[in-house]
Amino acid sequence: MLGIHRFWAADRTVPCYNRNQYSFMPLKPFAPNHGADKKIFLLKPRGFCAGVVRAIDVVKIALDLYGPPVYVRKEIVHNKHVVDELREAGAIFVEELEEVPTGARAIFSAHGVAPSVRGQAKERNLDIIDATCPLVTKVHLEAVRFARDGYTVVLIGHKDHDEVIGTLGEVPDSSYLVETVDDVNRLELPDPTRVRYLTQTTLSLDETREIVTRLKQRFPMIQGPPAQDICYATENRQMAVKAVSEFCDLLLVVGSQNSSNSKRLVEVAQNFGVCSYLVNDRSDVDPIWLDGVKNVAVTAGASAPEHLVAELIEFLRERGFRQMEEIELVDEDVRFSLPAELMISIQ
Numbered sequence: 546m547l548g549i550h551r552f553w554a555a556d557r558t559v560p561c562y563n564r565n566q567y568s569f570m571p572l573k574p575f576a577p578n579h580g581a582d583k584k585i586f587l588l589k590p591r592g593f594c595a596g597v598v599r600a601i602d603v604v605k606i607a608l609d610l611y612g613p614p615v616y617v618r619k620e621i622v623h624n625k626h627v628v629d630e631l632r633e634a635g636a637i638f639v640e641e642l643e644e645v646p647t648g649a650r651a652i653f654s655a656h657g658v659a660p661s662v663r664g665q666a667k668e669r670n671l672d673i674i675d676a677t678c679p680l681v682t683k684v685h686l687e688a689v690r691f692a693r694d695g696y697t698v699v700l701i702g703h704k705d706h707d708e709v710i711g712t713l714g715e716v717p718d719s720s721y722l723v724e725t726v727d728d729v730n731r732l733e734l735p736d737p738t739r740v741r742y743l744t745q746t747t748l749s750l751d752e753t754r755e756i757v758t759r760l761k762q763r764f765p766m767i768q769g770p771p772a773q774d775i776c777y778a779t780e781n782r783q784m785a786v787k788a789v790s791e792f793c794d795l796l797l798v799v800g801s802q803n804s805s806n807s808k809r810l811v812e813v814a815q816n817f818g819v820c821s822y823l824v825n826d827r828s829d830v831d832p833i834w835l836d837g838v839k840n841v842a843v844t845a846g847a848s849a850p851e852h853l854v855a856e857l858i859e860f861l862r863e864r865g866f867r868q869m870e871e872i873e874l875v876d877e878d879v880r881f882s883l884p885a886e887l888m889i890s891i892q
């Protein structure tokens with residue numbers, strides 16, 4: 546753990562992202578706990594991002610407007626609790642569009658789809674509502690533009706993640722995927738002077754920086770997108786974890802095992818030497834983890850509902866963590882409008 550006795554000064558600033566721009570916010574001072582009592586540091590921002598709120602709203606509104614069943618391709622967001630709740634309300638989750646009856650209504654998840662999936666939807670005459678997060682769409686559009694201008698696209702991301710599959714599918718003949726610095730070392734490109742990189746929206750800021758540094762060493766002409774692809778929600782949640790890491794013995798992240806941004810929060814804490822676990826909900830917490838722990842930080846990935854956080858807090862209170870302080874990095878105010886196809890039906 547990094548120097549646990551240093552106070553976070555009132556004039557200390559941390560980079561954060563809001564209203565589509567970067568700024569440096571003074572982190573509100575908080576009191577590290579050196580007393581005898583056990584304490585919870587509840588991080589903010591945490592939980593739902595604007596893309597997740599929009600995607601869940603899309604499914605709920607579609608169910609209200611059209612009635613069940615409404616088909617959803619893939620998990621609408623990567624959270625089991627959210628998916629189960631929507632399933633109970635009448636949504637039918639499918640892996641591929643072949644499972645959707647011809648002519649039915651289907652929703653694309655927040656992670657986006659490749660053009661081949663859109664083509665398939667057209668062939669099957671499906672009525673599509675696209676809940677792809679606008680920040681994922683931004684990456685797709687960048688990939689298309691770079692490829693159209695004759696560049697090879699190097700995508701930094703995780704193989705098999707829905708978002709990565711969708712982005713690579715936009716430019717299958719001119720894209721390469723790298724996950725690690727070693728992948729960059731092995732990379733052979735057709736023209737190393739015409740190359741651009743993009744990233745998945747939910748990566749670790751630090752790991753991505755290392756990969757980009759290596760890309761620039763190997764391909765000095767490489768350039769990235771005009772604005773970073775790692776999204777505001779991913780960045781802010783990671784910065785909040787960093788801000789509190791030096792004062793905590795344990796970080797609990799509420800989120801699903803297939804949630805990329807949630808897993809990155811665990812890694813960020815671990816890189817700071819803090820023991821950290823990803824939990825679906827309070828039932829995943831092994832009480833042994835709390836042995837000898839005085840300061841526990843709690844956060845939630847961008848697809849984890851707040852009621853699960855509240856239940857986890859209750860669990861910790863029952864085990865002697867009676868003090869709690871909310872540590873706020875930035876008041877996020879990002880909102881996305883509903884997809885046009887849904888707005889038309891509402892009006």
Ligand code: SF4
Nearest residue numbers: 594596678746776847
């Ligand atoms: S994590 Fe970021 S990219 Fe993903 S849905 Fe949320 S805002 Fe969009």
